[in-house]
Amino acid sequence: MRVLIVEDERRLARSLAQGLTAEGFAVDVVHNGTDGLHRATETSYDLVILDIMLPGMNGYRVCAALRAAGDETPILMLTAKDGEYDEAEGLDTGADDYLTKPFSYVVLVARVRALLRRRGRGSTASPELRVGDLVIDRGARRVTRAGAETSLTAKEFAVLEHLASRAGEVVSKAEILEHGWDFAYDGDPNIVEVYVSALRRKLGPDLIVTVRGAGYRLVASRA
Structure with a gap:
């Protein structure tokens, strides 16, 4: 799965790129609308994440130009809601979905x-993470360990998913925050x-190891 991020807030763009790369996506990033339109036209993407307020060419114009050219790539539009830009206008230009900043x-x-999934392209993105006897079903948002299902909150699921996607590696608190919080x-x-x-309470104390001064590491069961 290949994703294009068109976002002029560089910190946000970097955070999105890092998170989606960890999810298994190939990610390209540009920071203005003109480059975004050029890249989307020249390269085949599975999805475009497109900010509305961009230098050079705003997201509405980029989206409209892609749709006018017959490009049906799914587009998720991002904006800081300020009254001038609204969801209806974004969707009218051909966007598939709309997300207001700040977002989780x-x-x-x-x-x-x-x-x-809606476009029938989601099958190649791995829907499941397995680490020892831990199984995380990303699509259904289900977590089981040793065959027993455990109910998690959205934030617990986000933290666990990120640690599992990098099983065996030390993950810092800052990286976890970047993944799971606004x-x-x-x-x-x-x-x-x-x-x-x-x-640890829900899944067992042996699953997540604290690495002092560095972060956490998710490890496979030694059973």
């Missing part, structure tokens, strides 16, 4: 996967400890 990364990934989040990074503790 979990919500964005859910929208991306829904768009890909990009505008500037609170205490120790909130991650709360969710790691909850996951």
Whole structure:
């Protein structure tokens, strides 16, 4: 699955690219509408994440130009809601979905996967993560360990999914926050400890190892 991100907020674009790459997508990033239209025209993508307020050429014009050229690639539009731009106009230009900033990364990934499923293109993105006796079904948002299903909150699921996608690696609190929280989040990074503790309670204390001063590592069961 190949995704194009057209976003002039570089920190947001970088965060999205890192998260989607960890999900198994190939990601290209450009920072203005003119480059976005050129890249989308010259390269085949499975989905375009398109900001509305862009330098050079706004997202509405990029979307309309792609649709006028017969390009049916799914488009997810992003905007900071300010009254001037609205959902109706975005969808009228041919966008498939619309997300208002700030947003949760979990919500964005859910929208991306829904768009890909809707177009019948989602089958090649791995829907399941397996680490030892832990199984994470991303599509159904189900988690089982040793065959027993466990109910998780959205944030718990996001933290676990990110750790599992990088099983065996040390993942910092900052990386977990970037994956699972709003990009505008500037609170205490120790909130991650709360969710790691909850996951240990629900799934067992041996699953997530604390690496002091560095972060956390998800490990396979030694059973």
